[in-house]
Amino acid sequence: MALGPNDDHSGMDDATKLRGSAHWRPAVWGLRLAGLGLAVIAGGLATRLWSTGAGLSILAVGMGIYLVGGVVVFIGFILVRRALPRPRPSYWRFRRTLMHDVLHALS
Numbered sequence: 001m002a003l004g005p006n007d008d009h010s011g012m013d014d015a016t017k018l019r020g021s022a023h024w025r026p027a028v029w030g031l032r033l034a035g036l037g038l039a040v041i042a043g044g045l046a047t048r049l050w051s052t053g054a055g056l057s058i059l060a061v062g063m064g065i066y067l068v069g070g071v072v073v074f075i076g077f078i079l080v081r082r083a084l085p086r087p088r089p090s091y092w093r094f095r096r097t098l099m100h101d102v103l104h105a106l107s
Helices: 011-020 024-048 052-083 091-103
Strands: none
Touching: 011 024, 011 091, 024 052, 024 091, 052 091
């Protein structure tokens, strides 16, 4: 499976470089926050069936949480990418490492 021009089986080295960046942890937490926002949106959609006013309020809060999380992820992603020396890991390595770090908390 080709992952881009930097597919030299140095995935662990790339992941270590990413995790060493000061902007990586905010990007990870931003994606976790976006996931929470999606859960709140789902709750707002379910609540909207019973109460229009409360459902819309919950939807608005969920969208706000989701948008803040998305902005934090985007800014963190851009700052991490700029801080790494060339050749930088491919987008797919970034995404895979970010998803791994979101789902598996480091001790």
